[in-house]
Amino acid sequence: MSRNLLRVLYVDDETVLLDLAKMFLERTLEFSVDVTESAVDALEILSRKKFDAIVSDYQMPVMNGIEFLIHVREKLGNIPFILFTGKGREEVVIKAIDSGVDFYLQKGGDAKSQFAELAHKIKKSVEQNIAIKTLEENENRMRLILDGAKEGHWDVNFQSGEIYISPRVWEMLGYLHEEMHKIRKFNWKTLVHPDEIQMAEEKLQEYYSGKHDFFSMELRLSTKNGGWKWAFVRGKVVEYDNDNNPVRFVGTVTDISEQKKAEAELQLVKKDWEAIFRAIGNPICILDPKHTIIDANDAVLSLTGRPLNEIIGLKCWNLFHDPKASSFAPGCPMETMKKSGRTESAVMKVEAMDRIFIVSCTPVFNDDGNIARIIHISTDITENQKLEQDLKENRDYLDQIFSSVKEGIVIVDANTHEILDVNPAAALMIGAKKEEIIHQVCHNFICPNEKGKCPITDLNEADDDAERELCTVNGNRIPIIKYVVPFTHKGRECLLETFIDNSERKKTLDELIAAYERIKESEEELRAQYQELTVLKNSLEDNERKLRAIIETTPDVIWDLSPDGTFTYLSPQSYDILGYRPEEKIGSKLVDLVKPEHREEVIEVIKKGMLGRTGLLTFDIPCIHKDGREIILNIRSSPLIDDDNNIIGFRGVSQDVTEKEKILSDLREQKYQSELLIEQKDIFLNQLAHDLRTPLTPIIGMGPLLLQGITDPDARELVEIFLKSVEYLHKLAEDILMYADLNRTWTLDSFENYDMSDLISDAIDANLYLAEQKEVFIENAALPGIMARVSKPYARVVFRNLINNAVKYSPPKGKVSIKVYLSGQNIVVSISDEGIGIPPESIDKIWNELFIGSSSRMDPFSKGFGLPIVKKIVELHDGRIEAFSEGSMKGATFTVYLPRTDKDT
Missing domain, CATH: 3.30.450.20 (PAS domain)
Structure with missing residues (x-):
């Protein structure tokens, strides 16, 4: 993107216009457009990003275009702002102009013409803004230059009547700074000496007539104290109106009073150089060729604090260096000048004044060409040297920071x-x-x-x-x-x-993310287990809800006992549970409420709490209600300990659990019934599978005989479909039998050590025909010699099933990769395919029985028992299985972890 593009922010709640405006303006290759639907959002964007212009709609929610314009003017000043709106009411236009809008453009009409006009308005407003800023900068720069040069300047606008006189002019005329702002309107003739007014008017007319390029004149100006100062006034008209009448007249005022004074003195005493010599601010001495001071200006007198008569006759080194020295200082530029015959300069440290000067010595020759006098000029550069030293120290400081x-x-x-x-x-x-x-x-x-x-x-x-x-x-x-x-x-x-x-921070972040993912996986696993249990425990949950309702609506009794078992406090709920109001039982003993045959038991518990300082004591005890009936209270109590670690009593909570005990007995019966139902379900599945398998076995055996006698292709195809369906039902019966058997068993028999590469080869052979039909390449990278203790018939089911799935869901000419290797305490079997993958929402459901998956992945002959059987067999081998897929059409990887049998080798 070019750096010269105009950056535009367009704000409009009509998204279609936003897109059209951005497309049209950026197509011109002159603009870079940011868009937003809200003026509030636009203010946030403007706080962090710069733009050359802003385009805004008027009618917007929360903040309209005029309110947005007011905020922009307060925060960003005169940035170009175009109101681009369908609202054409006169009051909207007036508000926009009063608020400082640059252009107002109404929506509507031909889109191409409309956006071309918008582009033109943006460029014109930006150009105007740049021109105004440039003019202001130039004017400010010129005023700074004039103020720095101690030149006064003035600016007169004939149309508005405004007259600007710089502070330097008023300072020149003796006014204090605080008096300057009080001077408003005045006539220039009141400042000019009466003798120069007519001449000034004549010179102005000559300038207006084109006789001179500039108006210039020396004249006297009135000072605050009634005196007069000579000034050199110079000006030029910089702006005319259409009729060529002057509009703006600017110029400078230079104080030439000292110059006039010097000229007068020069005319009187004929010593032009003497006035200049005395007035120059730099210390100047006139020396003879032997370094003797012949004369010195006022700056030397001020610098040394000595009168002229004490200075004349001294050697220059005695004045500026060492009063006791007998010769010039090393590096003296006057000695160099004597040899070169021209002006020489040197930077010298003046010890007597603790200052640094640039000393310049200029020869003055007599008629014979010999040096008669030397002009010795000193320029104090002490502060400059200090600034240079500070600059060097700052540079060294920054270099040290940069390096360290x-x-x-x-x-x-x-x-x-x-x-x-x-x-x-x-x-x-x-x-x-x-x-x-x-x-x-x-x-x-x-x-x-x-x-x-x-x-x-x-x-x-x-x-x-x-x-x-x-x-x-x-x-x-x-x-x-x-x-x-x-x-x-x-x-x-x-x-x-x-x-x-950022390595350590990123590593820590990755570890946190990984830990979170592990927690998330555990959470999902627990959730799945919970969902499975929910189906089997519906009746149990109903009873639990009843019990919870009873517990939540039955308030507990809170009480305090003294060390001997006497009630010192009873909560009001004692009436609901025991039939006694608190005041009836406070002062009596807890054992009075207990059935006689259990009182010794309660006394022993209190003694145990006193002696052992045990924590929470919980026990159920039969008690007698006020009405004589027996209730069972659950008592939870803990000792009260004072600051000296002495037991001063007991505090506890009693709950009427008479009904709870009855409900728990009912729940135990419900649980027994639920377990009985699960067992009956497994028996039903087992019987169903047996009943299906018995008639299907001879049908499968007769299948080839049926096909031999059928020559009609359509009939043959229908019989083949029938036989495939019978085979599917037979396999379903086998899977149901196996799944039911696995659910009823806690362990498998016939565990032996087998080479994992042999088990993998067997599974590959079992699926070779299917792989050849689909032209799927099976890459077997199983390392030989890795022994696992497995139940071979069941292990074959695991790997045949997983490889069959990998081939089945692979694309034609796809690839299935199989690896077997050792990792820590595990034997790892990894089976990957390049097939249709598993959607994220299904990755945790594939292990559920009868889960088929989405229609995009569904196998018409899938029974939903394969992966649950595989998972059950792996877990019965004390192992685990995991599935991973990046999503649809990105393949899948199933990884089996089995415990190693050679851990000590």
């Missing part, structure tokens, strides 16, 4: 992306010397493979704060957090890139 920070710092040319400098930390992370890195392109190390996508130079972002990669010289990639800002260095556009190593 632990973060990597790289300075890059913004146009070529050439590396200009790196700090030691960056060089260490890259793994090369500084000179080996400089002059290379930054993409070789930072943000590799991101060439042409630099957020600053290519994407026009204000800065770049993101996670990237650092490529070291040995090819390693280190994750980093990088921050880039543009800046200008010695007139060159550069990028300052800082970065820190």
Whole structure:
């Protein structure tokens, strides 16, 4: 993207117009357009990104276009703002103009013409804004120059009547700073000496008539104290109206009072150079060729604090260096001047004044060509030297920071992306010397493979704060957090890139994510188990809900006992449970409520709590209700301990569990009935499978005989379909039998050690015909010699089933990969295919019985028992099985983990 595109923010709640405007404006290759549907969102965007112009609708929710314009003017000043709206009411236009809108454009009509006009308005408003800013900058720069040169300046607008007189002019005329703002309107003639007014008017007319390029004149101006100051006034008309009448007249005022005074003195005493010599601010001495001071100006007198008569006759080194010295100082420019015959200068430390000067010695020759006098001029550069020293110290300070920070710092040319400098930390992370890195392109190390996508130079972002990669010289990639800002260095556009190593943080984050995923997997597994149990425990849950309702609506009795078992407090619920109000039982003993045959038991519990300082005591005890009936209370109690660790009593809660005990007895009966139902379900499945298998076996045996006698192709096809269905039912019966048997068994018989490569080869052979039909290549990478203790018939079912699924769901000419290897305490069998994969929402359901899957994956002959049987067999081998797929059409991998039998080898 070109850096010269105009950046435009378009705000409109009509998304269609947003898209049309963005498409049309960016198609002109003159604009880069950001869009948003809300003025509130637009203000947030403007707080972090710069634009050249803003286009806004008027009628929008929350904040309309005029309110948005007011916010923009308060925060961003005079950024170009175009109101582009369908609202054409006069009051809207007036509000927009009063709020400072640049252009108002009404929607409607031909789209091409409409957006062409919008593009024109944007460019025109931006050009006007740039011109205004340039003019203001130029005017401010000129005023700063004039103020810096101590020139007064003025600006007169004949149309508005406004007159600007710079503070320097009023200061020149003796006014204090606080008095300047009080001077408003005045006539220039009131400032000019009466003798010069007529001449000034004549010179103005001459200038207006074109006789002179500038108006200029020396005249006297009135000062605050009633005196007069000579000034040189110079001006020029810079703006005319259509009738060529002057509109704006600007000029300068130079104080020439001292010059006039000097001229008067020069005319009187004929010593032109004497006035200049005395008035110059730099210390100047007139010396003879032997370094003797002949004369000195006022600056020398002020600098040394000595009168002229004490200075004349001294050697220059006695005045400026050492009063006791007998010769000139080393490096004296006057001695160099004597040899060269021209002006010589030198920087010298003047010890007597603790200052640093640039000393310049200029020869004055007599008629014979010999040096008669020397003009010795001193310029105080002490402050400049201090500034230079401070600058050097700051530069050294920054260099020290640059070299010592632990973060990597790289300075890059913004146009070529050439590396200009790196700090030691960056060089260490890259793994090369500084000179080996400089002059290379930054993409070789930072943000590799991101060439042409630099957020600053290519994407026009204000800065770049993101996670990237650092490529070291040995090819390693280190994750980093990088921050880039543009800046200008010695007139060159550069990028300052800082970065820190993010490896440890990223590693920690990855570990946290992995831990979270493991927790999530466990959570999903528990949820699946819970769902399975839910189906079998519906009746149990009903009873549990009844019990919960009874418990929640039965308030407990809270009580305090003294160490001897006497009630010191009873909550009001004692009336509901025991039939006694609290005041009836406070002061009596707990054992009075207990049935006589259980009182000794309660006394022993209290003694045990006193002696052993046990924690929570819980027990059920039969008690007698006030009405004489027997109730069972569940008592939960803990001792009360004072600050000296002494038992001062007991606090407890009593709950009437008479009904609860009855309900629990009923629940136990319900549980027994549920387990009986599960057992009956397995018996039913087993009997169903037997009943199906018995008639299907002879039908399968007679299948080939049926086909031999059928020659009609259509009839033969129908019989083949019939036989396939019979075979499917037979296999379903076999799977049901196996699944029912597995559900009723806790272990398998006939475990022996088998070579896993033999089991895999057997499973491949069993599926070879299907693989050849689909031209699926089976890659067998099972390592021989890996022994597993398995029940061979069941193990064959596992691997034949998994390989059959892999081949069945592979595309024609696909590939199935099988690996067998050792990992820690496990034997790992991995079977991967390139088939249709498993959707994420099904990955945890494939182990459920009768689960078929989505229609895209469904096998018409799938029974929904295969994977549940596989999972049950693997678990009966003390192993586990996992499935992984990145999603539909991305293949699947099933991994079986079996315990190793050679752990000690």
